[in-house]
Amino acid sequence: MKVLVIGGGIIGCLTACFLKKQGADVVVLERGQMGQEASWAGAGILCPIHPWLYPDSFTKLIDASLDLYPKFQQHIEKDTGMVIERYVSGLMIPFFNDDKINHWQAALDWSQRLDWQVDILNQNQSLEHEPALSKAVIKSLLWRDVAQVRNPRLLQAIQAWMQMLGVEIRQQTEVTSLLCKQGKVSGVQCADGVSIEADQVLLAGGSWSGVLAEQLGFSLPVRPVKGQIVLLKGEPNIMHSMVKHDDAYFVPRKDGRILVGASMEFVGFARGNTDEVIDMLLQSMARIMPGLKSLTIEKQWMGFRPGSPDGLPFLGAVEGIEGLWVASGHYRNGVALAPITAQVMSDWMMGKKPKLDMQDFSPSRHIAANTALGFPQK
Numbered sequence: 062m063k064v065l066v067i068g069g070g071i072i073g074c075l076t077a078c079f080l081k082k083q084g085a086d087v088v089v090l091e092r093g094q095m096g097q098e099a100s101w102a103g104a105g106i107l108c109p110i111h112p113w114l115y116p117d118s119f120t121k122l123i124d125a126s127l128d129l130y131p132k133f134q135q136h137i138e139k140d141t142g143m144v145i146e147r148y149v150s151g152l153m154i155p156f157f158n159d160d161k162i163n164h165w166q167a168a169l170d171w172s173q174r175l176d177w178q179v180d181i182l183n184q185n186q187s188l189e190h191e192p193a194l195s196k197a198v199i200k201s202l203l204w205r206d207v208a209q210v211r212n213p214r215l216l217q218a219i220q221a222w223m224q225m226l227g228v229e230i231r232q233q234t235e236v237t238s239l240l241c242k243q244g245k246v247s248g249v250q251c252a253d254g255v256s257i258e259a260d261q262v263l264l265a266g267g268s269w270s271g272v273l274a275e276q277l278g279f280s281l282p283v284r285p286v287k288g289q290i291v292l293l294k295g296e297p298n299i300m301h302s303m304v305k306h307d308d309a310y311f312v313p314r315k316d317g318r319i320l321v322g323a324s325m326e327f328v329g330f331a332r333g334n335t336d337e338v339i340d341m342l343l344q345s346m347a348r349i350m351p352g353l354k355s356l357t358i359e360k361q362w363m364g365f366r367p368g369s370p371d372g373l374p375f376l377g378a379v380e381g382i383e384g385l386w387v388a389s390g391h392y393r394n395g396v397a398l399a400p401i402t403a404q405v406m407s408d409w410m411m412g413k414k415p416k417l418d419m420q421d422f423s424p425s426r427h428i429a430a431n432t433a434l435g436f437p438q439k
């Protein structure tokens with residue numbers, strides 16, 4: 062069976078690997094360079110930002126993905142000889158008297174109900190664990206089992222894996238339309254006029270999936286949500302765990318670098334960093350983690366999260382066009398959700414029904430806009 066995957070981000074590429082392992086003949090079509098959009102730009106936190114806001118079906122999907130990560134890491138690192146730097150650093154949420162939203166009870170209830178081990182730290186314990194934190198912290202929650210991954214390295218390893226497995230990658234190849242025969246997919250047409258035949262097509266075009274879906278003949282409400290990130294140059298052990306707050310999050314890498322992210326901007330495909338947003342991130346840092354203030358800024362960048370109105374991804378077959386599938390709209394969670402997406406989609410496309418209930422993620426589900434998880438105001 063020949064499968065075309067549109068989009069060379071983490072979702073398209075990893076699903077292509079899983080499909081190839083199941084015996085499909087797979088070609089990934091990427092408009093630019095592989096893995097240079099959201100999947101590269103992300104922070105690599107392997108946990109949703111506020112998991113208690115999501116439906117339980119989403120937590121099941123996340124749990125299933127996080128369960129796959131250790132074995133997946135072992136496989137890919139062994140096969141490619143590359144290190145993806147996935148490790149358990151823990152995740153802390155500090156609480157302050159002037160917090161605009163108080164997540165305390167919701168976070169605790171959710172953790173207990175869904176069996177996510179969490180520790181309650183008082184002020185002293187919080188500052189002992191993260192000395193760079195503001196002394197205004199009153200208490201914190203610490204999920205010690207939460208991991209992170211260095212996503213640009215993961216992308217490089219996936220690219221090497223694709224080559225080893227024999228997945229064909231065509232870069233600088235933009236898909237513009239779908240070829241169909243009697244309501245069934247027969248391939249795609251590319252911008253350079255070349256058409257490529259296939260039995261099945263997977264749309265994994267990240268933030269561009271909404272536009273692309275229209276070109277392919279169906280509707281998918283995926284829109285870009287821009288995120289800007291600042292990278293600080295630090296020394297190892299200035300921070301121990303990832304720290305997140307409503308205004309910003311802080312992700313320490315093993316080499317001492319610290320990511321400060323990320324804005325949520327609904328500004329279409331406007332590329333580039335802006336002084337206003339970078340200043341806002343740095344101000345949040347000065348307030349929440351003043352111990353990082355002396356570090357120098359090494360770099361800043363941005364990316365477009367493939368957003369959806371209810372914050373949930375679109376995974377499954379497109380109704381009415383046989384052989385067309387979607388894996389997109391992973392929004393803030395695409396790196397965390399990549400292994401389960403690749404597993405579910407490859408199984409499904411190879412004729413095996415997924416073990417998880419995927420109804421909530423159906424591309425044709427009824428979508429109720431969710432103000433907490435969906436698109437930001439601007």
Ligand SMILES: Cc1cc2nc3c(=O)[nH]c(=O)nc-3n(C[C@H](O)[C@H](O)[C@H](O)COP(=O)(O)OP(=O)(O)OC[C@H]3O[C@@H](n4cnc5c(N)ncnc54)[C@H](O)[C@@H]3O)c2cc1C
Nearest residue numbers: 068070072092100103104105106236267288364395396397
């Ligand atoms: C600032 C920021 C922070 C983030 N932090 C995290 C985090 O901590 N944890 C987490 O899990 N997730 C995080 N995310 C989200 C995560 O990065 C995304 O959900 C994920 O990368 C989406 O992967 P993707 O493959 O769908 O999209 P992308 O990586 O954007 O890939 C889509 C690809 O499709 C290609 N394409 C588009 N149109 C066409 C076409 N017509 N023909 C051919 N190719 C096409 C594009 O060029 C692109 O390469 C973050 C994202 C951002 C921007």
